[in-house]
Amino acid sequence: MSSNVRFVQGNEACVEGALYAGLDFFAGYPITPSTEIAELLAGKLPKRGGKFIQMEDEIASLCAIIAASQAGKKGMTATSGPGFSLMQEALGYAVMAEIPCVITSVMRGGPSTGVPTHVSQSDVNQARWGTHGDHSIICLTASNHQDVFAMTVEAFNMSETYRTPVILLFDEIVGHMREKLRLPEPGEVPLVERLRTSVKEGVNYHPYLPREDGRLPMSDFGGVHRYNVTGLFHDMWGFPTDNPKIVRELTRHLTDKIETNAEAICRYKSFFLEDAKHVFISYGSAARTVRQVVEERRLMGEKYGMLELQTLWPFPYAAVREACAQADSIVVVEMNLGQVVDQVKLAVDNKDRVFLINRFDSVFIKPENIIDLMRLIQGKGV
Amino acid sequence: MAIKDYIRERFLPHIWCPGCGHGIVLNGLLHAVDSLGMKKNDMVMVSGIGCSSRISGYVDFHTLHTLHGRALAFATGIKLCRPELNVIVPMGDGDALAIGGNHFIHAARRNINITALVMNNRIYGMTGGQYSPLTGPGRLATTAPLGTVDQMFDVPALAAAAGATFVARTTTFHVKELAKIIAKAITHKGFSVVEILSQCPTYYGRKNKEGDAVAMMLRYKEATTPVGSKAKQENPQLLERGVFVDRQAPEYCEEYDKTIQRAQARA
Numbered sequence: 299m300s301s302n303v304r305f306v307q308g309n310e311a312c313v314e315g316a317l318y319a320g321l322d323f324f325a326g327y328p329i330t331p332s333t334e335i336a337e338l339l340a341g342k343l344p345k346r347g348g349k350f351i352q353m354e355d356e357i358a359s360l361c362a363i364i365a366a367s368q369a370g371k372k373g374m375t376a377t378s379g380p381g382f383s384l385m386q387e388a389l390g391y392a393v394m395a396e397i398p399c400v401i402t403s404v405m406r407g408g409p410s411t412g413v414p415t416h417v418s419q420s421d422v423n424q425a426r427w428g429t430h431g432d433h434s435i436i437c438l439t440a441s442n443h444q445d446v447f448a449m450t451v452e453a454f455n456m457s458e459t460y461r462t463p464v465i466l467l468f469d470e471i472v473g474h475m476r477e478k479l480r481l482p483e484p485g486e487v488p489l490v491e492r493l494r495t496s497v498k499e500g501v502n503y504h505p506y507l508p509r510e511d512g513r514l515p516m517s518d519f520g521g522v523h524r525y526n527v528t529g530l531f532h533d534m535w536g537f538p539t540d541n542p543k544i545v546r547e548l549t550r551h552l553t554d555k556i557e558t559n560a561e562a563i564c565r566y567k568s569f570f571l572e573d574a575k576h577v578f579i580s581y582g583s584a585a586r587t588v589r590q591v592v593e594e595r596r597l598m599g600e601k602y603g604m605l606e607l608q609t610l611w612p613f614p615y616a617a618v619r620e621a622c623a624q625a626d627s628i629v630v631v632e633m634n635l636g637q638v639v640d641q642v643k644l645a646v647d648n649k650d651r652v653f654l655i656n657r658f659d660s661v662f663i664k665p666e667n668i669i670d671l672m673r674l675i676q677g678k679g680v
Numbered sequence: 681m682a683i684k685d686y687i688r689e690r691f692l693p694h695i696w697c698p699g700c701g702h703g704i705v706l707n708g709l710l711h712a713v714d715s716l717g718m719k720k721n722d723m724v725m726v727s728g729i730g731c732s733s734r735i736s737g738y739v740d741f742h743t744l745h746t747l748h749g750r751a752l753a754f755a756t757g758i759k760l761c762r763p764e765l766n767v768i769v770p771m772g773d774g775d776a777l778a779i780g781g782n783h784f785i786h787a788a789r790r791n792i793n794i795t796a797l798v799m800n801n802r803i804y805g806m807t808g809g810q811y812s813p814l815t816g817p818g819r820l821a822t823t824a825p826l827g828t829v830d831q832m833f834d835v836p837a838l839a840a841a842a843g844a845t846f847v848a849r850t851t852t853f854h855v856k857e858l859a860k861i862i863a864k865a866i867t868h869k870g871f872s873v874v875e876i877l878s879q880c881p882t883y884y885g886r887k888n889k890e891g892d893a894v895a896m897m898l899r900y901k902e903a904t905t906p907v908g909s910k911a912k913q914e915n916p917q918l919l920e921r922g923v924f925v926d927r928q929a930p931e932y933c934e935e936y937d938k939t940i941q942r943a944q945a946r947a
């Protein structure tokens with residue numbers, strides 16, 4: 299048991315999660331604060347026969363892992379703000395061609411090169427809206443290393459289940475801070491393996507013909523089925539088309555396969571929500587501060603509660619709405635100008651009760667930042 | 681196997697304009713593959729975006745039609761994961777050397793066992809005739825109505841300098857040579873680059889008053905000469921054709937496999 303406990307960085311917890319999930323191939327380009335993920339995998343992957351490559355840039359990295367996935371391997375890349383921006387074109391390709399892969403962005407502040415080595419939660423909207431066109435996306439996050447591990451495994455599982463790229467957003471504090479991680483035993487956490495076609499050689503395989511349960515079975519490149527994969531709108535054989543009916547249906551499919559499964563995809567944690575009058579909504583390292591405030595104030599009789607988001611996209615509207623239904627105030631705590639708060643306002647009826655407590659100066663949110671503003675929100679004066 | 685067995689006949693007729701050189705490149709490629717007796721399941725074709733990239737739709741291989749300029753990055757992922765597959769990457773000149781220039785030089789530097797075909801028609805065809813990095817100074821294009829001032833790359837020199845271990849150039853006029861050179865490039869172990877002068881009568885030819893497809897191909901005949909020929913010494917303006925570089929050097933996937941062995945021996 300004790301040999302399964304490590305004292306690690308969040309980036310290392312992500313690496314362990316990826317390896318646990320069966321990562322075969324990593325392609326990346328160094329960028330702070332994600333670099334440890336590449337460095338660790340460069341050593342660990344070859345030991346288990348996997349492959350690591352440092353590509354010439356971020357877009358090449360994502361292209362390489364998409365292709366690796368098409369060849370039957372589980373692929374991941376890791377980057378940060380500006381690198382994630384460079385990847386958006388290839389991210390759209392993976393969405394359109396429905397190729398599973400995992401992209402980790404350890405967030406830094408922006409725009410542009412921004413603040414490389416301090417904390418921020420700036421990629422929430424980029425994860426959702428960075429690419430052009432209509433589609434949905436899955437984006438997960440975590441506030442502690444056990445959850446980083448768990449969400450990384452989930453990311454691989456969800457990417458295989460829904461045949462879609464999945465984005466992991468960690469912030470710099472989570473990526474670089476060290477804390478305990480217990481590695482689960484093999485088999486302890488369920489893994490979703492790729493659904494491969496059962497269509498035999500010589501029988502027509504349609505790569506984009508959904509089965510009744512909605513999943514699209516894949517056939518690895520190099521296998522017995524030869525077919526086309528494209529970033530253009532395509533028919534069930536994977537060949538380009540601009541037929542309006544197909545364009546409409548595929549656009550719907552790319553959105554619906556995620557949105558209609560939002561309930562299954564959304565992960566969150568509740569703390570003291572049963573009777574909470576002041577509901578905090580937070581994620582990543584900011585949620586750690588909020589949790590401390592909530593626990594302390596509970597001891598003082600304040601009805602504080604918290605919803606910690608682990609799925610950012612699809613946004614857990616239903617869970618947020620339910621958690622906030624009885625709240626006097628709904629307080630979103632995040633480290634940007636308010637990227638999640640907009641979604642919270644969409645989720646709840648009592649929008650005038652939604653407040654934002656944030657920092658966007660690359661400094662970690664402290665408990666006193668929250669407590670001071672709560673006094674104002676609660677009408678207690680400063 | 682009959683040549684036509686390598687084709688997805690149901691996707692013909694192709695979308696290329698009448699007289700386009702890309703069909704001849706496809707023909708040469710299929711003859712090369714046929715002459716080597718390659719199995720279709722072992723072939724992966726990865727293309728980018730542009731007229732050239734549509735070649736992947738017509739071959740009955742595993743085909744990945746990717747993003748403008750990024751084909752070699754995708755191809756690298758496939759090759760590294762499945763080194764036993766033959767990976768062929770046809771690209772246009774803008775695709776390979778403008779937006780894809782970074783990926784091109786780095787694939788060459790790694791010497792990864794991929795066959796890159798640069799289908800050089802000196803123009804952006806699909807978007808309607810804008811100048812490419814190979815258009816050449818003084819030539820006309822829709823984005824150079826007064827003539828470009830852009831200098832051009834020498835593709836074989838660039839590929840060789842970047843580390844490609846097989847480098848050749850041919851044209852759509854020299855159809856037999858084209859098939860032979862592509863066959864050599866496919867069997868070569870390491871990164872191989874074949875530049876193929878391929879006419880675009882629709883845009884480059886018309887804009888630059890080079891006549892129809894036949895006239896353009898005859899120009900390839902007149903303007904080129906075999907590598908190291910006497911004609912070149914007498915007329916330095918001639919463009920050399922044939923194999924410029926054919927050397928052995930450590931191949932990326934094999935080198936990485938050694939890394940895996942070392943890592944596992946240590947573990």
Ligand code: SF4
Nearest residue numbers: 696697700731805880
């Ligand atoms: S535009 Fe030029 S390159 Fe494109 S298909 Fe037509 S002739 Fe060929």
